[in-house]
Amino acid sequence: MDFTENESAQVVAKSFETTDDPRLRELLQGLVAHLHAYVRELRPTTAEWEHAVEFLTATGQACTDIRQEFILLSDVLGISMLVETINGTDAHPGTTASTVLGPFHMTGSPRRELGESIDDAGAGPVCVVEGRVVDTEGLPVPGATLDVWQADHHGFYDVQQPDHQPAGNGRGLFTADAQGRFRFTTATPSHYPIPTDGPVGALLRATGRHPFRPAHIHFLVDAPGYQQLTTHVFVADSAYIDADAVFAVKQSLVREFVTVDDEAAAAAHGVTAPFTLACFDIVLARR
Amino acid sequence: MDFTENESAQVVAKSFETTDDPRLRELLQGLVAHLHAYVRELRPTTAEWEHAVEFLTATGQACTDIRQEFILLSDVLGISMLVETINGTDAHPGTTASTVLGPFHMTGSPRRELGESIDDAGAGPVCVVEGRVVDTEGLPVPGATLDVWQADHHGFYDVQQPDHQPAGNGRGLFTADAQGRFRFTTATPSHYPIPTDGPVGALLRATGRHPFRPAHIHFLVDAPGYQQLTTHVFVADSAYIDADAVFAVKQSLVREFVTVDDEAAAAAHGVTAPFTLACFDIVLARR
Numbered sequence: 001m002d003f004t005e006n007e008s009a010q011v012v013a014k015s016f017e018t019t020d021d022p023r024l025r026e027l028l029q030g031l032v033a034h035l036h037a038y039v040r041e042l043r044p045t046t047a048e049w050e051h052a053v054e055f056l057t058a059t060g061q062a063c064t065d066i067r068q069e070f071i072l073l074s075d076v077l078g079i080s081m082l083v084e085t086i087n088g089t090d091a092h093p094g095t096t097a098s099t100v101l102g103p104f105h106m107t108g109s110p111r112r113e114l115g116e117s118i119d120d121a122g123a124g125p126v127c128v129v130e131g132r133v134v135d136t137e138g139l140p141v142p143g144a145t146l147d148v149w150q151a152d153h154h155g156f157y158d159v160q161q162p163d164h165q166p167a168g169n170g171r172g173l174f175t176a177d178a179q180g181r182f183r184f185t186t187a188t189p190s191h192y193p194i195p196t197d198g199p200v201g202a203l204l205r206a207t208g209r210h211p212f213r214p215a216h217i218h219f220l221v222d223a224p225g226y227q228q229l230t231t232h233v234f235v236a237d238s239a240y241i242d243a244d245a246v247f248a249v250k251q252s253l254v255r256e257f258v259t260v261d262d263e264a265a266a267a268a269h270g271v272t273a274p275f276t277l278a279c280f281d282i283v284l285a286r287r
Numbered sequence: 288m289d290f291t292e293n294e295s296a297q298v299v300a301k302s303f304e305t306t307d308d309p310r311l312r313e314l315l316q317g318l319v320a321h322l323h324a325y326v327r328e329l330r331p332t333t334a335e336w337e338h339a340v341e342f343l344t345a346t347g348q349a350c351t352d353i354r355q356e357f358i359l360l361s362d363v364l365g366i367s368m369l370v371e372t373i374n375g376t377d378a379h380p381g382t383t384a385s386t387v388l389g390p391f392h393m394t395g396s397p398r399r400e401l402g403e404s405i406d407d408a409g410a411g412p413v414c415v416v417e418g419r420v421v422d423t424e425g426l427p428v429p430g431a432t433l434d435v436w437q438a439d440h441h442g443f444y445d446v447q448q449p450d451h452q453p454a455g456n457g458r459g460l461f462t463a464d465a466q467g468r469f470r471f472t473t474a475t476p477s478h479y480p481i482p483t484d485g486p487v488g489a490l491l492r493a494t495g496r497h498p499f500r501p502a503h504i505h506f507l508v509d510a511p512g513y514q515q516l517t518t519h520v521f522v523a524d525s526a527y528i529d530a531d532a533v534f535a536v537k538q539s540l541v542r543e544f545v546t547v548d549d550e551a552a553a554a555a556h557g558v559t560a561p562f563t564l565a566c567f568d569i570v571l572a573r574r
Contacts, residue, residue: 002537003537009365016496020495024494030328034321036369040369041317046371060346060350074336077299078323083326206308207311209302248290
Protein backbone atom coordinates (compact mmCIF):
# COMPACT_ATOMS: atom_id res chain seq x y z
CA MET A 1 0.00 0.00 0.00
CA ASP A 2 1.28 3.48 -0.83
CA PHE A 3 1.74 6.07 1.88
CA THR A 4 -1.25 8.43 1.76
CA GLU A 5 -2.07 11.67 3.49
CA ASN A 6 -5.04 10.16 5.31
CA GLU A 7 -3.28 7.08 6.60
CA SER A 8 0.21 8.45 7.25
CA ALA A 9 -0.22 8.89 11.00
CA GLN A 10 -1.52 5.33 11.47
CA VAL A 11 1.21 3.78 9.31
CA VAL A 12 4.00 5.57 11.19
CA ALA A 13 2.43 5.03 14.62
CA LYS A 14 2.21 1.31 13.81
CA SER A 15 5.98 1.24 13.11
CA PHE A 16 6.50 2.08 16.80
CA GLU A 17 4.39 -0.90 17.99
CA THR A 18 7.63 -2.83 18.54
CA THR A 19 8.73 -0.43 21.32
CA ASP A 20 9.29 -2.41 24.54
CA ASP A 21 8.90 0.50 26.93
CA PRO A 22 5.14 1.24 27.01
CA ARG A 23 5.62 4.89 28.06
CA LEU A 24 8.12 5.58 25.25
CA ARG A 25 5.71 3.93 22.80
CA GLU A 26 2.86 6.12 24.05
CA LEU A 27 4.94 9.33 23.86
CA LEU A 28 6.14 8.57 20.31
CA GLN A 29 2.80 7.41 18.94
CA GLY A 30 1.18 10.52 20.40
CA LEU A 31 3.92 12.69 18.88
CA VAL A 32 3.34 11.13 15.46
CA ALA A 33 -0.42 11.72 15.71
CA HIS A 34 -0.01 15.40 16.64
CA LEU A 35 2.86 16.17 14.21
CA HIS A 36 1.05 14.57 11.28
CA ALA A 37 -2.16 16.42 12.22
CA TYR A 38 -0.15 19.67 12.19
CA VAL A 39 1.28 18.96 8.72
CA ARG A 40 -2.11 17.92 7.34
CA GLU A 41 -3.70 21.09 8.69
CA LEU A 42 -1.01 23.68 7.90
CA ARG A 43 0.23 22.01 4.67
CA PRO A 44 3.84 23.31 4.73
CA THR A 45 5.54 23.63 1.36
CA THR A 46 8.80 21.79 0.76
CA ALA A 47 10.63 25.12 1.18
CA GLU A 48 8.88 25.73 4.53
CA TRP A 49 9.80 22.22 5.69
CA GLU A 50 13.43 22.84 4.68
CA HIS A 51 13.37 26.11 6.60
CA ALA A 52 12.09 24.27 9.70
CA VAL A 53 14.87 21.67 9.35
CA GLU A 54 17.47 24.46 9.08
CA PHE A 55 16.00 26.26 12.09
CA LEU A 56 16.05 23.15 14.29
CA THR A 57 19.57 22.31 13.14
CA ALA A 58 20.81 25.83 13.96
CA THR A 59 19.07 25.64 17.35
CA GLY A 60 20.92 22.42 18.21
CA GLN A 61 24.19 23.83 16.98
CA ALA A 62 23.81 27.00 19.07
CA CYS A 63 23.89 24.82 22.22
CA THR A 64 27.15 24.61 24.17
CA ASP A 65 28.18 23.65 27.69
CA ILE A 66 26.96 27.08 28.79
CA ARG A 67 24.05 27.73 26.45
CA GLN A 68 20.83 25.76 25.89
CA GLU A 69 19.00 27.18 22.87
CA PHE A 70 16.43 24.33 22.76
CA ILE A 71 15.29 25.14 26.30
CA LEU A 72 15.03 28.76 25.17
CA LEU A 73 12.89 27.67 22.19
CA SER A 74 10.71 25.58 24.51
CA ASP A 75 10.45 28.64 26.78
CA VAL A 76 9.29 31.13 24.12
CA LEU A 77 6.77 28.60 22.77
CA GLY A 78 5.29 28.26 26.27
CA ILE A 79 6.09 24.53 26.33
CA SER A 80 8.43 24.79 29.32
CA MET A 81 5.79 26.63 31.32
CA LEU A 82 3.07 24.16 30.31
CA VAL A 83 5.23 21.16 31.32
CA GLU A 84 6.05 22.93 34.59
CA THR A 85 2.37 23.70 35.21
CA ILE A 86 1.37 20.08 34.59
CA ASN A 87 4.11 18.74 36.89
CA GLY A 88 4.27 21.57 39.37
CA THR A 89 3.00 21.90 42.86
CA ASP A 90 -0.01 23.99 41.88
CA ALA A 91 -2.17 20.96 42.43
CA HIS A 92 -1.29 21.13 46.14
CA PRO A 93 -3.29 23.96 47.68
CA GLY A 94 -1.30 26.30 49.84
CA THR A 95 2.14 25.46 48.44
CA THR A 96 4.41 27.86 46.59
CA ALA A 97 3.72 27.84 42.83
CA SER A 98 6.38 26.49 40.50
CA THR A 99 7.69 28.14 37.37
CA VAL A 100 10.23 27.41 34.64
CA LEU A 101 13.81 26.32 35.24
CA GLY A 102 15.11 28.45 32.36
CA PRO A 103 18.24 27.81 30.30
CA PHE A 104 20.84 29.07 32.78
CA HIS A 105 20.82 26.39 35.48
CA MET A 106 23.70 24.53 33.92
CA THR A 107 26.48 25.02 36.39
CA GLY A 108 26.82 24.10 40.04
CA SER A 109 26.16 26.99 42.44
CA PRO A 110 28.89 27.67 45.01
CA ARG A 111 28.02 26.67 48.57
CA ARG A 112 27.50 29.79 50.70
CA GLU A 113 26.67 30.61 54.33
CA LEU A 114 23.31 32.13 55.27
CA GLY A 115 23.52 35.91 54.94
CA GLU A 116 26.40 35.79 52.47
CA SER A 117 26.25 37.77 49.23
CA ILE A 118 25.92 36.00 45.87
CA ASP A 119 27.06 39.22 44.14
CA ASP A 120 30.77 38.43 43.87
CA ALA A 121 31.30 41.36 41.51
CA GLY A 122 29.86 43.71 44.13
CA ALA A 123 28.57 45.83 41.32
CA GLY A 124 24.82 46.08 41.76
CA PRO A 125 22.53 47.99 44.12
CA VAL A 126 22.33 45.86 47.27
CA CYS A 127 19.33 43.67 47.96
CA VAL A 128 18.53 41.38 50.91
CA VAL A 129 16.22 38.40 50.38
CA GLU A 130 14.90 36.52 53.37
CA GLY A 131 12.22 34.01 54.13
CA ARG A 132 11.33 30.66 55.63
CA VAL A 133 10.90 27.22 54.14
CA VAL A 134 7.78 25.70 55.71
CA ASP A 135 5.27 22.91 55.12
CA THR A 136 1.57 23.40 54.38
CA GLU A 137 0.86 23.62 58.12
CA GLY A 138 3.37 26.43 58.51
CA LEU A 139 5.88 24.22 60.33
CA PRO A 140 9.55 24.83 59.48
CA VAL A 141 11.37 22.50 57.08
CA PRO A 142 14.81 22.50 58.69
CA GLY A 143 17.86 21.95 56.54
CA ALA A 144 16.18 22.56 53.20
CA THR A 145 18.70 23.39 50.48
CA LEU A 146 18.06 26.46 48.31
CA ASP A 147 19.89 26.78 45.02
CA VAL A 148 19.46 30.41 43.90
CA TRP A 149 20.66 32.10 40.74
CA GLN A 150 20.05 35.37 38.92
CA ALA A 151 21.36 37.72 36.26
CA ASP A 152 23.54 40.64 37.34
CA HIS A 153 22.15 44.19 37.30
CA HIS A 154 23.13 44.49 33.61
CA GLY A 155 20.92 41.47 32.86
CA PHE A 156 23.57 38.81 32.24
CA TYR A 157 24.20 35.47 33.97
CA ASP A 158 27.79 34.55 34.83
CA VAL A 159 27.88 31.82 32.15
CA GLN A 160 27.00 34.38 29.47
CA GLN A 161 30.02 36.51 30.34
CA PRO A 162 32.87 34.15 31.28
CA ASP A 163 35.38 36.94 30.57
CA HIS A 164 33.56 39.61 32.57
CA GLN A 165 32.01 37.85 35.57
CA PRO A 166 33.67 35.46 38.04
CA ALA A 167 32.24 31.91 37.72
CA GLY A 168 29.48 31.45 40.31
CA ASN A 169 28.64 35.15 40.38
CA GLY A 170 24.93 35.54 41.08
CA ARG A 171 24.65 31.94 42.32
CA GLY A 172 24.55 30.33 45.74
CA LEU A 173 23.66 27.03 47.37
CA PHE A 174 22.26 27.72 50.85
CA THR A 175 21.02 25.48 53.64
CA ALA A 176 18.09 26.76 55.68
CA ASP A 177 18.58 26.80 59.48
CA ALA A 178 16.75 24.68 62.08
CA GLN A 179 13.75 27.05 61.87
CA GLY A 180 13.68 26.82 58.05
CA ARG A 181 15.00 30.38 57.76
CA PHE A 182 17.21 31.58 54.94
CA ARG A 183 18.72 34.95 54.04
CA PHE A 184 21.17 36.13 51.39
CA THR A 185 22.43 39.36 49.91
CA THR A 186 22.53 40.02 46.19
CA ALA A 187 22.38 42.71 43.52
CA THR A 188 18.81 43.93 43.04
CA PRO A 189 17.70 42.04 39.91
CA SER A 190 16.77 43.87 36.74
CA HIS A 191 14.59 42.96 33.77
CA TYR A 192 16.69 41.63 30.89
CA PRO A 193 16.43 40.22 27.37
CA ILE A 194 16.82 36.48 26.80
CA PRO A 195 19.75 35.80 24.42
CA THR A 196 18.81 37.18 21.00
CA ASP A 197 21.96 36.34 19.03
CA GLY A 198 20.79 32.82 18.11
CA PRO A 199 17.91 31.21 16.19
CA VAL A 200 15.39 31.96 18.97
CA GLY A 201 16.30 35.65 18.81
CA ALA A 202 15.76 35.55 15.05
CA LEU A 203 12.35 33.96 15.64
CA LEU A 204 11.35 36.73 18.06
CA ARG A 205 12.47 39.43 15.60
CA ALA A 206 10.59 37.78 12.71
CA THR A 207 7.43 37.69 14.81
CA GLY A 208 7.64 41.16 16.36
CA ARG A 209 7.92 39.70 19.86
CA HIS A 210 10.07 41.42 22.51
CA PRO A 211 12.72 39.31 24.28
CA PHE A 212 12.38 40.67 27.82
CA ARG A 213 11.84 38.93 31.10
CA PRO A 214 10.77 40.85 34.21
CA ALA A 215 13.31 41.01 37.07
CA HIS A 216 13.43 37.79 39.09
CA ILE A 217 15.58 35.44 41.18
CA HIS A 218 15.52 31.67 40.51
CA PHE A 219 15.03 29.12 43.31
CA LEU A 220 15.40 25.35 43.25
CA VAL A 221 14.40 24.08 46.70
CA ASP A 222 14.96 20.54 47.98
CA ALA A 223 14.26 18.87 51.29
CA PRO A 224 14.03 15.17 52.19
CA GLY A 225 10.41 14.02 52.17
CA TYR A 226 9.22 17.03 50.17
CA GLN A 227 8.63 17.62 46.47
CA GLN A 228 11.39 19.54 44.75
CA LEU A 229 10.27 23.08 43.87
CA THR A 230 11.52 25.07 40.84
CA THR A 231 10.37 28.66 41.05
CA HIS A 232 11.24 32.38 40.88
CA VAL A 233 10.48 35.40 42.99
CA PHE A 234 9.50 38.33 40.73
CA VAL A 235 10.03 42.04 41.44
CA ALA A 236 6.61 43.70 41.63
CA ASP A 237 7.47 46.99 39.94
CA SER A 238 9.69 45.49 37.23
CA ALA A 239 9.22 46.34 33.57
CA TYR A 240 7.57 43.48 31.63
CA ILE A 241 5.96 42.01 34.76
CA ASP A 242 2.79 41.57 32.66
CA ALA A 243 4.55 40.46 29.45
CA ASP A 244 7.24 37.88 30.28
CA ALA A 245 8.74 36.55 27.02
CA VAL A 246 8.63 33.02 28.50
CA PHE A 247 5.17 33.23 30.20
CA ALA A 248 6.57 32.35 33.63
CA VAL A 249 5.02 35.00 35.90
CA LYS A 250 2.50 33.83 38.46
CA GLN A 251 0.86 36.49 40.62
CA SER A 252 1.56 34.52 43.79
CA LEU A 253 5.32 34.74 43.10
CA VAL A 254 5.45 38.54 42.81
CA ARG A 255 6.92 40.41 45.79
CA GLU A 256 7.58 44.05 46.61
CA PHE A 257 11.32 44.76 46.75
CA VAL A 258 11.08 47.58 49.28
CA THR A 259 13.74 50.30 49.43
CA VAL A 260 14.99 50.67 53.01
CA ASP A 261 16.97 53.82 53.82
CA ASP A 262 17.72 53.08 57.47
CA GLU A 263 21.26 52.55 58.76
CA ALA A 264 20.19 50.44 61.73
CA ALA A 265 18.14 48.09 59.54
CA ALA A 266 21.05 47.95 57.07
CA ALA A 267 23.54 47.13 59.82
CA ALA A 268 21.25 44.35 61.10
CA HIS A 269 21.54 42.74 57.65
CA GLY A 270 25.25 43.45 57.26
CA VAL A 271 24.75 45.94 54.43
CA THR A 272 24.72 49.71 54.06
CA ALA A 273 21.67 51.89 53.46
CA PRO A 274 19.86 52.31 51.17
CA PHE A 275 19.13 48.70 50.16
CA THR A 276 16.13 46.77 48.89
CA LEU A 277 14.47 44.07 50.99
CA ALA A 278 12.29 41.23 49.76
CA CYS A 279 10.53 38.60 51.84
CA PHE A 280 9.74 35.30 50.14
CA ASP A 281 8.44 32.40 52.21
CA ILE A 282 8.47 29.02 50.51
CA VAL A 283 5.83 26.37 51.19
CA LEU A 284 6.77 22.84 50.12
CA ALA A 285 4.44 19.93 49.42
CA ARG A 286 5.09 16.64 51.20
CA ARG A 287 5.88 13.73 48.89
CA MET B 288 -3.64 36.31 34.82
CA ASP B 289 -1.55 33.25 35.62
CA PHE B 290 -0.59 30.82 32.88
CA THR B 291 -2.94 27.81 33.11
CA GLU B 292 -3.06 24.47 31.39
CA ASN B 293 -6.38 25.23 29.70
CA GLU B 294 -5.42 28.64 28.36
CA SER B 295 -1.75 28.11 27.58
CA ALA B 296 -2.20 27.56 23.85
CA GLN B 297 -4.30 30.71 23.43
CA VAL B 298 -1.92 32.88 25.50
CA VAL B 299 1.14 31.78 23.51
CA ALA B 300 -0.65 31.92 20.14
CA LYS B 301 -1.69 35.48 20.98
CA SER B 302 1.97 36.44 21.53
CA PHE B 303 2.54 35.73 17.82
CA GLU B 304 -0.24 38.13 16.72
CA THR B 305 2.44 40.75 16.06
CA THR B 306 3.96 38.67 13.23
CA ASP B 307 3.92 40.71 10.01
CA ASP B 308 4.13 37.77 7.62
CA PRO B 309 0.65 36.16 7.69
CA ARG B 310 1.92 32.74 6.62
CA LEU B 311 4.62 32.66 9.32
CA ARG B 312 1.99 33.70 11.86
CA GLU B 313 -0.33 30.90 10.71
CA LEU B 314 2.45 28.28 10.81
CA LEU B 315 3.58 29.30 14.31
CA GLN B 316 0.11 29.66 15.81
CA GLY B 317 -0.78 26.25 14.39
CA LEU B 318 2.44 24.80 15.81
CA VAL B 319 1.64 26.19 19.25
CA ALA B 320 -1.90 24.74 19.13
CA HIS B 321 -0.67 21.25 18.18
CA LEU B 322 2.38 21.19 20.50
CA HIS B 323 0.36 22.34 23.51
CA ALA B 324 -2.36 19.77 22.67
CA TYR B 325 0.36 17.09 22.62
CA VAL B 326 1.71 18.14 26.03
CA ARG B 327 -1.78 18.35 27.55
CA GLU B 328 -2.65 14.88 26.24
CA LEU B 329 0.62 13.01 26.92
CA ARG B 330 1.57 14.93 30.09
CA PRO B 331 5.36 14.51 29.90
CA THR B 332 7.21 14.60 33.22
CA THR B 333 9.97 17.16 33.70
CA ALA B 334 12.52 14.34 33.19
CA GLU B 335 10.82 13.33 29.91
CA TRP B 336 10.85 16.94 28.73
CA GLU B 337 14.57 17.19 29.60
CA HIS B 338 15.19 13.98 27.68
CA ALA B 339 13.41 15.46 24.63
CA VAL B 340 15.52 18.64 24.88
CA GLU B 341 18.70 16.52 25.05
CA PHE B 342 17.58 14.41 22.08
CA LEU B 343 16.82 17.44 19.89
CA THR B 344 20.11 19.09 20.91
CA ALA B 345 22.08 15.94 20.04
CA THR B 346 20.23 15.71 16.71
CA GLY B 347 21.25 19.26 15.79
CA GLN B 348 24.80 18.66 16.91
CA ALA B 349 25.09 15.48 14.81
CA CYS B 350 24.55 17.61 11.68
CA THR B 351 27.59 18.58 9.62
CA ASP B 352 28.25 19.73 6.05
CA ILE B 353 27.81 16.13 4.97
CA ARG B 354 25.21 14.81 7.42
CA GLN B 355 21.65 15.97 8.10
CA GLU B 356 20.31 14.17 11.17
CA PHE B 357 17.16 16.35 11.41
CA ILE B 358 16.10 15.29 7.90
CA LEU B 359 16.72 11.72 9.03
CA LEU B 360 14.51 12.28 12.08
CA SER B 361 11.82 13.81 9.87
CA ASP B 362 12.18 10.76 7.59
CA VAL B 363 11.74 8.08 10.27
CA LEU B 364 8.76 9.96 11.74
CA GLY B 365 7.10 9.93 8.30
CA ILE B 366 7.01 13.75 8.22
CA SER B 367 9.24 14.04 5.13
CA MET B 368 7.03 11.64 3.23
CA LEU B 369 3.85 13.40 4.36
CA VAL B 370 5.20 16.81 3.28
CA GLU B 371 6.31 15.28 -0.02
CA THR B 372 2.89 13.67 -0.51
CA ILE B 373 1.10 16.96 0.16
CA ASN B 374 3.36 18.90 -2.23
CA GLY B 375 4.08 16.18 -4.75
CA THR B 376 2.81 15.57 -8.19
CA ASP B 377 0.40 12.83 -7.12
CA ALA B 378 -2.44 15.28 -7.55
CA HIS B 379 -1.67 15.34 -11.31
CA PRO B 380 -3.02 12.11 -12.76
CA GLY B 381 -0.63 10.30 -15.01
CA THR B 382 2.57 11.91 -13.73
CA THR B 383 5.40 10.10 -11.96
CA ALA B 384 4.86 9.96 -8.21
CA SER B 385 7.22 11.89 -5.96
CA THR B 386 9.00 10.61 -2.90
CA VAL B 387 11.40 11.90 -0.24
CA LEU B 388 14.60 13.82 -0.97
CA GLY B 389 16.45 12.04 1.85
CA PRO B 390 19.44 13.40 3.79
CA PHE B 391 22.17 12.76 1.20
CA HIS B 392 21.41 15.36 -1.49
CA MET B 393 23.84 17.84 0.00
CA THR B 394 26.58 18.04 -2.58
CA GLY B 395 26.56 19.01 -6.24
CA SER B 396 26.48 16.06 -8.62
CA PRO B 397 29.20 16.05 -11.31
CA ARG B 398 27.97 16.83 -14.81
CA ARG B 399 28.13 13.66 -16.96
CA GLU B 400 27.38 12.69 -20.56
CA LEU B 401 24.45 10.42 -21.39
CA GLY B 402 25.53 6.79 -21.10
CA GLU B 403 28.40 7.58 -18.74
CA SER B 404 28.84 5.62 -15.50
CA ILE B 405 28.23 7.25 -12.13
CA ASP B 406 30.15 4.39 -10.46
CA ASP B 407 33.60 6.05 -10.34
CA ALA B 408 34.87 3.31 -8.04
CA GLY B 409 33.93 0.70 -10.65
CA ALA B 410 33.30 -1.66 -7.80
CA GLY B 411 29.71 -2.81 -8.10
CA PRO B 412 27.82 -5.17 -10.39
CA VAL B 413 27.01 -3.15 -13.50
CA CYS B 414 23.53 -1.74 -14.07
CA VAL B 415 22.12 0.30 -16.95
CA VAL B 416 19.21 2.65 -16.28
CA GLU B 417 17.38 4.18 -19.21
CA GLY B 418 14.13 5.98 -19.85
CA ARG B 419 12.43 9.02 -21.30
CA VAL B 420 11.27 12.27 -19.75
CA VAL B 421 7.82 13.02 -21.17
CA ASP B 422 4.76 15.14 -20.48
CA THR B 423 1.30 13.79 -19.64
CA GLU B 424 0.52 13.42 -23.35
CA GLY B 425 3.61 11.28 -23.84
CA LEU B 426 5.46 14.02 -25.74
CA PRO B 427 9.21 14.29 -25.03
CA VAL B 428 10.52 16.96 -22.66
CA PRO B 429 13.80 17.78 -24.40
CA GLY B 430 16.72 19.02 -22.35
CA ALA B 431 15.35 18.04 -18.95
CA THR B 432 18.09 17.80 -16.32
CA LEU B 433 18.25 14.67 -14.19
CA ASP B 434 20.23 14.79 -10.96
CA VAL B 435 20.70 11.17 -9.87
CA TRP B 436 22.40 9.79 -6.76
CA GLN B 437 22.63 6.48 -4.96
CA ALA B 438 24.56 4.49 -2.37
CA ASP B 439 27.33 2.18 -3.58
CA HIS B 440 26.82 -1.58 -3.53
CA HIS B 441 27.97 -1.68 0.10
CA GLY B 442 25.14 0.73 0.98
CA PHE B 443 27.11 3.95 1.54
CA TYR B 444 26.87 7.34 -0.18
CA ASP B 445 30.11 9.08 -1.16
CA VAL B 446 29.66 11.76 1.54
CA GLN B 447 29.50 9.06 4.22
CA GLN B 448 32.91 7.71 3.23
CA PRO B 449 35.09 10.65 2.21
CA ASP B 450 38.22 8.54 2.79
CA HIS B 451 37.01 5.52 0.84
CA GLN B 452 34.97 6.86 -2.10
CA PRO B 453 35.92 9.57 -4.60
CA ALA B 454 33.72 12.69 -4.18
CA GLY B 455 30.83 12.50 -6.67
CA ASN B 456 30.87 8.70 -6.75
CA GLY B 457 27.33 7.45 -7.31
CA ARG B 458 26.17 10.89 -8.49
CA GLY B 459 25.56 12.42 -11.90
CA LEU B 460 23.86 15.42 -13.45
CA PHE B 461 22.54 14.43 -16.89
CA THR B 462 20.72 16.33 -19.62
CA ALA B 463 18.09 14.39 -21.57
CA ASP B 464 18.44 14.49 -25.37
CA ALA B 465 16.06 16.12 -27.88
CA GLN B 466 13.73 13.13 -27.59
CA GLY B 467 13.75 13.32 -23.77
CA ARG B 468 15.86 10.16 -23.56
CA PHE B 469 18.39 9.52 -20.83
CA ARG B 470 20.68 6.62 -20.01
CA PHE B 471 23.41 6.03 -17.46
CA THR B 472 25.46 3.18 -16.08
CA THR B 473 25.86 2.56 -12.37
CA ALA B 474 26.45 -0.09 -9.72
CA THR B 475 23.30 -2.14 -9.13
CA PRO B 476 21.91 -0.56 -5.95
CA SER B 477 21.54 -2.55 -2.74
CA HIS B 478 19.32 -2.18 0.32
CA TYR B 479 21.15 -0.39 3.15
CA PRO B 480 20.69 0.92 6.68
CA ILE B 481 20.20 4.62 7.27
CA PRO B 482 22.97 5.97 9.54
CA THR B 483 22.53 4.42 12.99
CA ASP B 484 25.47 5.98 14.85
CA GLY B 485 23.54 9.13 15.84
CA PRO B 486 20.44 10.03 17.88
CA VAL B 487 18.06 8.71 15.18
CA GLY B 488 19.81 5.33 15.28
CA ALA B 489 19.40 5.31 19.06
CA LEU B 490 15.69 6.07 18.61
CA LEU B 491 15.28 3.14 16.21
CA ARG B 492 17.08 0.79 18.62
CA ALA B 493 14.99 1.95 21.58
CA THR B 494 11.81 1.30 19.60
CA GLY B 495 12.76 -2.03 18.02
CA ARG B 496 12.56 -0.55 14.51
CA HIS B 497 14.96 -1.73 11.78
CA PRO B 498 16.99 0.93 9.91
CA PHE B 499 16.84 -0.48 6.39
CA ARG B 500 15.78 1.07 3.13
CA PRO B 501 15.08 -1.04 0.04
CA ALA B 502 17.48 -0.59 -2.91
CA HIS B 503 16.78 2.58 -4.92
CA ILE B 504 18.23 5.36 -7.06
CA HIS B 505 17.31 8.99 -6.35
CA PHE B 506 16.14 11.36 -9.10
CA LEU B 507 15.60 15.12 -9.02
CA VAL B 508 14.21 16.12 -12.43
CA ASP B 509 13.90 19.71 -13.67
CA ALA B 510 12.69 21.16 -16.95
CA PRO B 511 11.58 24.71 -17.83
CA GLY B 512 7.79 24.98 -17.65
CA TYR B 513 7.40 21.75 -15.64
CA GLN B 514 7.12 21.05 -11.93
CA GLN B 515 10.31 19.83 -10.31
CA LEU B 516 10.07 16.13 -9.44
CA THR B 517 11.85 14.48 -6.48
CA THR B 518 11.58 10.72 -6.67
CA HIS B 519 13.31 7.32 -6.55
CA VAL B 520 13.20 4.21 -8.68
CA PHE B 521 13.02 1.13 -6.40
CA VAL B 522 14.39 -2.35 -7.16
CA ALA B 523 11.45 -4.77 -7.27
CA ASP B 524 13.13 -7.76 -5.63
CA SER B 525 15.02 -5.78 -2.98
CA ALA B 526 14.89 -6.73 0.69
CA TYR B 527 12.70 -4.33 2.72
CA ILE B 528 10.67 -3.30 -0.35
CA ASP B 529 7.57 -3.60 1.88
CA ALA B 530 9.13 -2.11 5.01
CA ASP B 531 11.10 1.03 4.12
CA ALA B 532 12.38 2.68 7.35
CA VAL B 533 11.38 6.09 5.91
CA PHE B 534 8.01 5.07 4.34
CA ALA B 535 9.03 6.24 0.85
CA VAL B 536 8.07 3.29 -1.39
CA LYS B 537 5.23 3.84 -3.85
CA GLN B 538 4.19 0.87 -5.97
CA SER B 539 4.30 2.96 -9.14
CA LEU B 540 8.02 3.64 -8.59
CA VAL B 541 9.06 -0.02 -8.34
CA ARG B 542 10.80 -1.50 -11.40
CA GLU B 543 12.28 -4.89 -12.27
CA PHE B 544 16.07 -4.66 -12.55
CA VAL B 545 16.40 -7.47 -15.13
CA THR B 546 19.62 -9.47 -15.44
CA VAL B 547 20.79 -9.50 -19.07
CA ASP B 548 23.42 -12.10 -19.99
CA ASP B 549 23.81 -11.20 -23.67
CA GLU B 550 27.10 -9.85 -25.04
CA ALA B 551 25.44 -8.03 -27.96
CA ALA B 552 22.99 -6.23 -25.65
CA ALA B 553 25.87 -5.43 -23.29
CA ALA B 554 27.99 -4.03 -26.11
CA ALA B 555 25.07 -1.86 -27.26
CA HIS B 556 25.11 -0.28 -23.79
CA GLY B 557 28.89 -0.09 -23.60
CA VAL B 558 29.10 -2.61 -20.74
CA THR B 559 29.97 -6.28 -20.44
CA ALA B 560 27.54 -9.12 -19.77
CA PRO B 561 25.97 -9.98 -17.42
CA PHE B 562 24.45 -6.66 -16.33
CA THR B 563 21.12 -5.50 -14.92
CA LEU B 564 18.80 -3.26 -16.92
CA ALA B 565 16.08 -1.01 -15.56
CA CYS B 566 13.66 1.13 -17.56
CA PHE B 567 12.20 4.14 -15.78
CA ASP B 568 10.16 6.65 -17.79
CA ILE B 569 9.47 9.94 -16.05
CA VAL B 570 6.26 11.88 -16.62
CA LEU B 571 6.40 15.54 -15.54
CA ALA B 572 3.47 17.83 -14.75
CA ARG B 573 3.27 21.18 -16.52
CA ARG B 574 3.47 24.20 -14.22
